[in-house]
Amino acid sequence: MISMVAMVLIGAGALFFLAGTIGLLRFPDLHCQLHALTKADGLGLTLIGLGAALLAGSVGDIARIALICAFAALSGATCGHLIARHARRGDAEGRDV
Amino acid sequence: MSEPLFLFDLLLALAVVAIAAAALLVRDAFAMIVLFVVFGLLSALAWVRLAAPDVALAEAAIGTGLTGALLLKTLHHLRARGMAGWEPGAAAPRPVPRAVASLNAGLTLAVVAGLGVAILGSPLRVTGLEIAVAEAMPLSGVDNPVTAVLLNFRAYDTLMEVVVLLAAIIVVWQVERGADAAPAPSLGPIWQGFARLTLPAAAIVGVYLLWAGAEAPGGAFQGGAMLAAIGLMLLLTGLYRPHPDHRATARLLFVLGTVAFAAVALLVAGAGRASFEYPQGHAKTLILLIEGLVTISIAVTLTALFHGREPAALKGELRHDP
Numbered sequence: 001m002i003s004m005v006a007m008v009l010i011g012a013g014a015l016f017f018l019a020g021t022i023g024l025l026r027f028p029d030l031h032c033q034l035h036a037l038t039k040a041d042g043l044g045l046t047l048i049g050l051g052a053a054l055l056a057g058s059v060g061d062i063a064r065i066a067l068i069c070a071f072a073a074l075s076g077a078t079c080g081h082l083i084a085r086h087a088r089r090g091d092a093e094g095r096d097v
Numbered sequence: 098m099s100e101p102l103f104l105f106d107l108l109l110a111l112a113v114v115a116i117a118a119a120a121l122l123v124r125d126a127f128a129m130i131v132l133f134v135v136f137g138l139l140s141a142l143a144w145v146r147l148a149a150p151d152v153a154l155a156e157a158a159i160g161t162g163l164t165g166a167l168l169l170k171t172l173h174h175l176r177a178r179g180m181a182g183w184e185p186g187a188a189a190p191r192p193v194p195r196a197v198a199s200l201n202a203g204l205t206l207a208v209v210a211g212l213g214v215a216i217l218g219s220p221l222r223v224t225g226l227e228i229a230v231a232e233a234m235p236l237s238g239v240d241n242p243v244t245a246v247l248l249n250f251r252a253y254d255t256l257m258e259v260v261v262l263l264a265a266i267i268v269v270w271q272v273e274r275g276a277d278a279a280p281a282p283s284l285g286p287i288w289q290g291f292a293r294l295t296l297p298a299a300a301i302v303g304v305y306l307l308w309a310g311a312e313a314p315g316g317a318f319q320g321g322a323m324l325a326a327i328g329l330m331l332l333l334t335g336l337y338r339p340h341p342d343h344r345a346t347a348r349l350l351f352v353l354g355t356v357a358f359a360a361v362a363l364l365v366a367g368a369g370r371a372s373f374e375y376p377q378g379h380a381k382t383l384i385l386l387i388e389g390l391v392t393i394s395i396a397v398t399l400t401a402l403f404h405g406r407e408p409a410a411l412k413g414e415l416r417h418d419p
Contacts, residue, residue, distance in 0.1 A: 071295070074291060075291070078287060078288060081287050082288060085284075
Protein backbone atom coordinates (compact mmCIF):
# COMPACT_ATOMS: atom_id res chain seq x y z
CA MET A 1 0.00 0.00 0.00
CA ILE A 2 2.70 2.43 1.07
CA SER A 3 4.80 1.54 -1.95
CA MET A 4 1.77 2.21 -4.20
CA VAL A 5 1.38 5.69 -2.70
CA ALA A 6 5.12 6.26 -3.11
CA MET A 7 4.94 5.19 -6.76
CA VAL A 8 2.05 7.61 -7.41
CA LEU A 9 3.97 10.46 -5.74
CA ILE A 10 7.17 9.74 -7.69
CA GLY A 11 5.19 9.42 -10.91
CA ALA A 12 3.49 12.76 -10.25
CA GLY A 13 6.90 14.32 -9.54
CA ALA A 14 8.23 12.97 -12.83
CA LEU A 15 5.20 14.49 -14.60
CA PHE A 16 6.05 17.91 -13.15
CA PHE A 17 9.63 17.56 -14.40
CA LEU A 18 8.23 16.66 -17.83
CA ALA A 19 5.96 19.73 -17.74
CA GLY A 20 8.89 21.92 -16.73
CA THR A 21 11.01 20.57 -19.59
CA ILE A 22 8.22 21.13 -22.10
CA GLY A 23 7.90 24.66 -20.75
CA LEU A 24 11.63 25.22 -21.21
CA LEU A 25 11.41 24.05 -24.81
CA ARG A 26 8.13 25.73 -25.78
CA PHE A 27 7.93 29.06 -23.94
CA PRO A 28 9.00 32.08 -25.93
CA ASP A 29 11.39 34.01 -23.68
CA LEU A 30 13.79 33.46 -20.81
CA HIS A 31 11.53 34.69 -18.02
CA CYS A 32 8.64 32.40 -19.03
CA GLN A 33 11.08 29.49 -19.34
CA LEU A 34 12.47 30.20 -15.88
CA HIS A 35 8.93 30.41 -14.53
CA ALA A 36 8.13 26.97 -15.93
CA LEU A 37 11.40 25.40 -14.79
CA THR A 38 11.65 26.70 -11.23
CA LYS A 39 8.02 26.03 -10.30
CA ALA A 40 7.75 22.64 -11.94
CA ASP A 41 11.14 21.35 -10.78
CA GLY A 42 10.66 22.52 -7.21
CA LEU A 43 7.32 20.76 -6.95
CA GLY A 44 8.56 17.72 -8.88
CA LEU A 45 11.57 17.22 -6.65
CA THR A 46 9.47 17.64 -3.50
CA LEU A 47 6.98 15.02 -4.73
CA ILE A 48 9.77 12.60 -5.65
CA GLY A 49 11.39 13.26 -2.26
CA LEU A 50 8.09 12.51 -0.49
CA GLY A 51 7.75 9.28 -2.43
CA ALA A 52 11.33 8.27 -1.69
CA ALA A 53 10.87 9.15 2.01
CA LEU A 54 7.89 6.77 2.17
CA LEU A 55 10.14 3.99 0.83
CA ALA A 56 13.09 4.94 3.06
CA GLY A 57 14.15 2.47 5.71
CA SER A 58 15.23 4.70 8.57
CA VAL A 59 14.70 8.10 10.14
CA GLY A 60 18.22 9.06 9.12
CA ASP A 61 17.40 8.40 5.45
CA ILE A 62 14.22 10.48 5.71
CA ALA A 63 16.18 13.33 7.29
CA ARG A 64 18.76 13.17 4.47
CA ILE A 65 16.02 13.24 1.82
CA ALA A 66 14.39 16.22 3.55
CA LEU A 67 17.72 18.05 3.64
CA ILE A 68 18.38 17.30 -0.05
CA CYS A 69 14.92 18.62 -0.99
CA ALA A 70 15.34 21.73 1.16
CA PHE A 71 18.75 22.64 -0.27
CA ALA A 72 17.73 21.82 -3.84
CA ALA A 73 14.68 24.08 -3.45
CA LEU A 74 16.84 26.82 -1.94
CA SER A 75 19.52 26.68 -4.63
CA GLY A 76 16.96 26.24 -7.44
CA ALA A 77 15.09 29.36 -6.40
CA THR A 78 18.33 31.34 -5.95
CA CYS A 79 19.66 30.22 -9.34
CA GLY A 80 16.39 31.18 -11.02
CA HIS A 81 16.57 34.60 -9.39
CA LEU A 82 20.24 35.10 -10.38
CA ILE A 83 19.60 34.13 -14.01
CA ALA A 84 16.58 36.43 -14.28
CA ARG A 85 18.49 39.26 -12.60
CA HIS A 86 21.46 38.81 -14.92
CA ALA A 87 19.16 38.76 -17.97
CA ARG A 88 17.37 41.94 -16.87
CA ARG A 89 20.65 43.74 -16.22
CA GLY A 90 21.92 42.59 -19.60
CA ASP A 91 18.78 43.91 -21.33
CA ALA A 92 19.10 47.26 -19.57
CA GLU A 93 22.75 47.56 -20.63
CA GLY A 94 21.79 46.59 -24.18
CA ARG A 95 19.20 49.40 -24.36
CA ASP A 96 21.58 51.96 -22.93
CA VAL A 97 24.24 51.32 -25.53
CA MET B 98 20.05 -8.57 -19.92
CA SER B 99 17.02 -9.03 -17.64
CA GLU B 100 18.49 -6.41 -15.31
CA PRO B 101 15.68 -3.86 -14.78
CA LEU B 102 18.12 -0.95 -14.86
CA PHE B 103 19.71 -2.08 -18.13
CA LEU B 104 17.64 0.38 -20.16
CA PHE B 105 18.57 3.17 -17.75
CA ASP B 106 22.27 2.33 -18.05
CA LEU B 107 22.02 2.25 -21.83
CA LEU B 108 20.30 5.65 -21.95
CA LEU B 109 22.84 7.06 -19.47
CA ALA B 110 25.79 5.85 -21.55
CA LEU B 111 24.26 7.26 -24.74
CA ALA B 112 23.53 10.58 -23.02
CA VAL B 113 27.11 10.88 -21.71
CA VAL B 114 28.53 10.34 -25.21
CA ALA B 115 25.95 12.65 -26.83
CA ILE B 116 26.63 15.48 -24.37
CA ALA B 117 30.39 15.06 -24.74
CA ALA B 118 29.95 15.39 -28.52
CA ALA B 119 27.66 18.40 -28.09
CA ALA B 120 30.18 20.10 -25.78
CA LEU B 121 32.86 19.69 -28.45
CA LEU B 122 30.68 20.81 -31.35
CA VAL B 123 28.86 23.82 -29.88
CA ARG B 124 30.34 27.21 -30.83
CA ASP B 125 29.40 29.35 -27.82
CA ALA B 126 31.93 29.13 -24.96
CA PHE B 127 29.28 29.54 -22.27
CA ALA B 128 27.11 26.77 -23.70
CA MET B 129 30.24 24.63 -23.90
CA ILE B 130 30.87 25.07 -20.16
CA VAL B 131 27.24 24.33 -19.28
CA LEU B 132 27.39 21.14 -21.37
CA PHE B 133 30.66 20.20 -19.67
CA VAL B 134 29.00 20.55 -16.26
CA VAL B 135 26.04 18.42 -17.37
CA PHE B 136 28.52 15.89 -18.76
CA GLY B 137 30.28 15.76 -15.38
CA LEU B 138 27.03 15.26 -13.47
CA LEU B 139 25.99 12.41 -15.76
CA SER B 140 29.46 10.84 -15.42
CA ALA B 141 29.07 11.03 -11.64
CA LEU B 142 25.77 9.17 -12.03
CA ALA B 143 27.53 6.62 -14.23
CA TRP B 144 30.19 6.12 -11.52
CA VAL B 145 27.39 5.50 -9.01
CA ARG B 146 25.95 2.86 -11.36
CA LEU B 147 29.43 1.30 -11.56
CA ALA B 148 29.36 0.99 -7.73
CA ALA B 149 32.19 3.53 -7.30
CA PRO B 150 30.68 6.17 -4.98
CA ASP B 151 34.13 7.58 -4.09
CA VAL B 152 34.85 8.39 -7.71
CA ALA B 153 31.31 9.71 -8.16
CA LEU B 154 31.77 12.12 -5.24
CA ALA B 155 35.11 13.31 -6.57
CA GLU B 156 33.72 13.72 -10.09
CA ALA B 157 30.70 15.69 -8.83
CA ALA B 158 32.64 17.90 -6.41
CA ILE B 159 35.93 18.53 -8.23
CA GLY B 160 35.43 17.42 -11.84
CA THR B 161 32.09 19.16 -12.20
CA GLY B 162 31.50 21.74 -9.47
CA LEU B 163 34.91 23.31 -9.05
CA THR B 164 36.16 22.80 -12.60
CA GLY B 165 32.90 24.32 -13.86
CA ALA B 166 33.40 27.30 -11.57
CA LEU B 167 37.03 27.68 -12.74
CA LEU B 168 35.94 27.56 -16.39
CA LEU B 169 33.19 30.16 -15.83
CA LYS B 170 35.64 32.40 -14.00
CA THR B 171 38.09 32.05 -16.90
CA LEU B 172 35.36 32.96 -19.39
CA HIS B 173 34.42 36.00 -17.28
CA HIS B 174 38.07 37.03 -17.25
CA LEU B 175 38.46 36.54 -21.01
CA ARG B 176 35.25 38.45 -21.81
CA ALA B 177 36.36 41.35 -19.64
CA ARG B 178 39.47 41.58 -21.79
CA GLY B 179 37.62 40.97 -25.03
CA MET B 180 39.46 37.71 -25.64
CA ALA B 181 36.57 35.27 -25.32
CA GLY B 182 36.91 34.20 -28.91
CA TRP B 183 33.71 33.61 -30.80
CA GLU B 184 30.77 35.64 -29.52
CA PRO B 185 27.29 35.93 -31.02
CA GLY B 186 27.49 38.52 -33.79
CA ALA B 187 31.29 38.54 -33.95
CA ALA B 188 33.25 37.63 -37.03
CA ALA B 189 34.20 33.98 -37.32
CA PRO B 190 37.65 33.23 -35.88
CA ARG B 191 40.51 32.19 -38.08
CA PRO B 192 40.27 28.50 -38.93
CA VAL B 193 42.69 26.18 -37.16
CA PRO B 194 45.65 25.38 -39.43
CA ARG B 195 45.18 22.04 -41.16
CA ALA B 196 48.49 20.72 -39.84
CA VAL B 197 47.50 21.42 -36.21
CA ALA B 198 44.12 19.77 -36.74
CA SER B 199 45.70 16.68 -38.32
CA LEU B 200 48.28 16.46 -35.54
CA ASN B 201 45.52 16.66 -32.91
CA ALA B 202 43.47 14.04 -34.72
CA GLY B 203 46.50 11.75 -35.03
CA LEU B 204 47.42 12.05 -31.33
CA THR B 205 43.81 11.48 -30.26
CA LEU B 206 43.55 8.44 -32.48
CA ALA B 207 46.79 7.09 -31.02
CA VAL B 208 45.46 7.53 -27.47
CA VAL B 209 42.15 5.87 -28.38
CA ALA B 210 44.00 3.01 -30.08
CA GLY B 211 46.26 2.59 -27.06
CA LEU B 212 43.27 2.47 -24.71
CA GLY B 213 41.53 0.03 -27.03
CA VAL B 214 44.56 -2.28 -27.09
CA ALA B 215 44.82 -2.05 -23.29
CA ILE B 216 41.15 -2.92 -22.80
CA LEU B 217 41.06 -5.71 -25.40
CA GLY B 218 44.35 -7.13 -24.16
CA SER B 219 43.39 -7.21 -20.48
CA PRO B 220 42.16 -10.54 -19.14
CA LEU B 221 38.42 -10.83 -18.55
CA ARG B 222 36.76 -11.22 -15.14
CA VAL B 223 39.81 -11.01 -12.93
CA THR B 224 39.52 -9.69 -9.40
CA GLY B 225 42.59 -7.49 -9.74
CA LEU B 226 44.08 -6.52 -6.40
CA GLU B 227 40.81 -6.71 -4.47
CA ILE B 228 41.86 -9.80 -2.53
CA ALA B 229 45.27 -8.38 -1.65
CA VAL B 230 43.62 -5.16 -0.42
CA ALA B 231 41.00 -7.05 1.58
CA GLU B 232 43.70 -9.12 3.25
CA ALA B 233 45.76 -6.06 4.17
CA MET B 234 42.77 -4.01 5.42
CA PRO B 235 43.30 -4.82 9.14
CA LEU B 236 46.81 -3.30 8.84
CA SER B 237 45.64 -0.12 7.11
CA GLY B 238 44.10 1.66 10.11
CA VAL B 239 40.89 2.58 8.24
CA ASP B 240 37.76 0.68 7.20
CA ASN B 241 37.20 2.14 3.73
CA PRO B 242 39.27 0.22 1.15
CA VAL B 243 39.51 3.29 -1.11
CA THR B 244 40.99 5.42 1.66
CA ALA B 245 43.30 2.55 2.63
CA VAL B 246 44.67 2.42 -0.91
CA LEU B 247 44.91 6.20 -1.34
CA LEU B 248 46.45 7.09 2.01
CA ASN B 249 48.34 3.94 2.91
CA PHE B 250 49.08 1.31 0.26
CA ARG B 251 49.53 3.79 -2.60
CA ALA B 252 50.08 6.97 -0.59
CA TYR B 253 52.92 7.99 -2.91
CA ASP B 254 50.44 8.55 -5.78
CA THR B 255 48.23 10.71 -3.58
CA LEU B 256 51.22 12.77 -2.47
CA MET B 257 51.95 13.44 -6.14
CA GLU B 258 48.34 14.57 -6.70
CA VAL B 259 48.73 17.07 -3.88
CA VAL B 260 52.00 18.26 -5.43
CA VAL B 261 50.21 18.78 -8.76
CA LEU B 262 47.76 21.16 -7.09
CA LEU B 263 50.64 23.00 -5.44
CA ALA B 264 52.42 23.32 -8.79
CA ALA B 265 49.21 24.67 -10.37
CA ILE B 266 48.82 27.48 -7.85
CA ILE B 267 52.53 28.36 -8.07
CA VAL B 268 52.22 28.73 -11.85
CA VAL B 269 49.00 30.76 -11.58
CA TRP B 270 50.62 33.15 -9.12
CA GLN B 271 53.60 33.52 -11.46
CA VAL B 272 51.39 34.31 -14.45
CA GLU B 273 48.81 36.67 -12.96
CA ARG B 274 49.40 39.30 -10.33
CA GLY B 275 47.76 42.44 -9.13
CA ALA B 276 44.16 43.57 -8.99
CA ASP B 277 41.48 41.78 -10.95
CA ALA B 278 40.72 43.24 -14.37
CA ALA B 279 37.19 41.91 -14.12
CA PRO B 280 35.93 42.34 -10.56
CA ALA B 281 33.29 39.85 -9.47
CA PRO B 282 29.82 41.22 -10.15
CA SER B 283 27.58 42.09 -7.23
CA LEU B 284 25.01 39.32 -7.02
CA GLY B 285 22.35 41.02 -4.94
CA PRO B 286 20.67 40.52 -1.56
CA ILE B 287 19.01 37.19 -2.35
CA TRP B 288 22.38 35.63 -3.20
CA GLN B 289 23.81 37.00 0.05
CA GLY B 290 20.98 35.39 2.00
CA PHE B 291 21.48 32.12 0.15
CA ALA B 292 25.19 32.17 0.97
CA ARG B 293 24.48 32.89 4.64
CA LEU B 294 22.17 29.88 4.80
CA THR B 295 24.39 27.47 2.89
CA LEU B 296 27.84 28.42 4.20
CA PRO B 297 27.48 26.63 7.56
CA ALA B 298 25.87 23.62 5.88
CA ALA B 299 28.73 23.41 3.36
CA ALA B 300 31.25 23.56 6.21
CA ILE B 301 29.54 20.68 7.99
CA VAL B 302 29.31 18.60 4.80
CA GLY B 303 32.97 19.24 3.99
CA VAL B 304 34.24 18.17 7.41
CA TYR B 305 31.83 15.22 7.41
CA LEU B 306 33.14 14.03 4.03
CA LEU B 307 36.69 14.18 5.38
CA TRP B 308 35.79 12.33 8.57
CA ALA B 309 33.58 9.75 6.85
CA GLY B 310 36.44 8.89 4.48
CA ALA B 311 37.84 6.48 7.09
CA GLU B 312 34.94 4.05 6.77
CA ALA B 313 32.63 5.25 3.96
CA PRO B 314 32.95 7.03 0.60
CA GLY B 315 34.56 10.42 1.10
CA GLY B 316 38.01 11.74 1.88
CA ALA B 317 40.42 14.63 1.62
CA PHE B 318 39.76 15.61 -2.02
CA GLN B 319 35.97 15.50 -1.74
CA GLY B 320 35.98 17.29 1.62
CA GLY B 321 38.50 19.82 0.35
CA ALA B 322 36.34 20.55 -2.68
CA MET B 323 33.32 21.18 -0.45
CA LEU B 324 35.35 23.54 1.73
CA ALA B 325 36.67 25.24 -1.40
CA ALA B 326 33.04 25.89 -2.34
CA ILE B 327 32.85 27.94 0.86
CA GLY B 328 35.92 29.86 -0.27
CA LEU B 329 34.24 30.56 -3.63
CA MET B 330 31.12 31.83 -1.89
CA LEU B 331 33.21 34.03 0.41
CA LEU B 332 34.93 35.52 -2.64
CA LEU B 333 31.67 35.96 -4.58
CA THR B 334 29.79 37.55 -1.69
CA GLY B 335 32.71 39.87 -1.01
CA LEU B 336 32.88 38.68 2.60
CA TYR B 337 36.53 37.90 1.97
CA ARG B 338 38.74 40.12 -0.15
CA PRO B 339 42.27 38.88 -0.93
CA HIS B 340 44.87 41.35 0.30
CA PRO B 341 48.63 41.47 -0.34
CA ASP B 342 49.23 41.01 3.41
CA HIS B 343 47.46 37.64 3.34
CA ARG B 344 49.99 36.11 0.96
CA ALA B 345 52.29 34.70 3.64
CA THR B 346 49.40 32.85 5.32
CA ALA B 347 48.14 31.67 1.94
CA ARG B 348 51.57 30.30 0.96
CA LEU B 349 51.80 28.49 4.28
CA LEU B 350 48.39 26.91 3.73
CA PHE B 351 49.25 25.95 0.11
CA VAL B 352 52.29 23.90 1.17
CA LEU B 353 50.84 22.65 4.48
CA GLY B 354 49.38 19.45 3.04
CA THR B 355 52.40 18.56 0.91
CA VAL B 356 54.86 19.25 3.73
CA ALA B 357 52.86 17.30 6.32
CA PHE B 358 52.37 14.39 3.91
CA ALA B 359 56.05 14.22 2.98
CA ALA B 360 57.23 14.77 6.57
CA VAL B 361 55.09 11.91 7.90
CA ALA B 362 56.30 9.67 5.06
CA LEU B 363 59.95 10.38 5.87
CA LEU B 364 59.65 10.42 9.66
CA VAL B 365 58.00 6.99 9.89
CA ALA B 366 60.86 5.58 7.82
CA GLY B 367 63.80 4.10 9.65
CA ALA B 368 63.92 1.33 12.25
CA GLY B 369 63.47 -1.18 9.45
CA ARG B 370 60.44 0.58 7.94
CA ALA B 371 60.18 2.09 4.49
CA SER B 372 58.68 5.53 3.90
CA PHE B 373 54.87 5.49 4.14
CA GLU B 374 55.06 2.32 6.27
CA TYR B 375 53.06 3.68 9.19
CA PRO B 376 53.93 2.11 12.57
CA GLN B 377 51.38 -0.43 13.82
CA GLY B 378 48.62 1.13 15.92
CA HIS B 379 49.31 4.68 14.75
CA ALA B 380 48.14 4.31 11.17
CA LYS B 381 44.67 5.78 11.76
CA THR B 382 46.02 8.81 13.65
CA LEU B 383 48.65 9.52 11.00
CA ILE B 384 46.18 9.08 8.13
CA LEU B 385 43.69 11.44 9.79
CA LEU B 386 46.45 13.99 10.43
CA ILE B 387 47.59 13.87 6.79
CA GLU B 388 44.03 13.96 5.45
CA GLY B 389 43.06 16.87 7.68
CA LEU B 390 46.02 19.03 6.67
CA VAL B 391 45.75 18.01 3.00
CA THR B 392 42.04 18.94 3.07
CA ILE B 393 42.90 22.44 4.31
CA SER B 394 45.56 22.82 1.61
CA ILE B 395 43.21 21.57 -1.13
CA ALA B 396 40.43 23.93 -0.03
CA VAL B 397 42.71 26.98 0.13
CA THR B 398 44.52 26.11 -3.13
CA LEU B 399 41.29 25.60 -5.08
CA THR B 400 39.90 28.87 -3.72
CA ALA B 401 43.11 30.67 -4.74
CA LEU B 402 42.92 29.05 -8.19
CA PHE B 403 39.38 30.43 -8.51
CA HIS B 404 40.60 33.88 -7.55
CA GLY B 405 43.17 33.26 -10.26
CA ARG B 406 45.95 35.72 -9.40
CA GLU B 407 48.44 36.68 -6.74
CA PRO B 408 46.93 39.59 -4.81
CA ALA B 409 50.11 41.64 -5.02
CA ALA B 410 50.17 45.41 -4.98
CA LEU B 411 52.10 46.26 -8.14
CA LYS B 412 53.96 49.53 -8.31
CA GLY B 413 51.90 52.35 -9.72
CA GLU B 414 49.02 50.05 -10.54
CA LEU B 415 45.63 51.55 -11.25
CA ARG B 416 42.37 49.82 -10.49
CA HIS B 417 42.16 48.48 -14.04
CA ASP B 418 44.69 46.58 -16.07
CA PRO B 419 45.32 48.10 -19.53
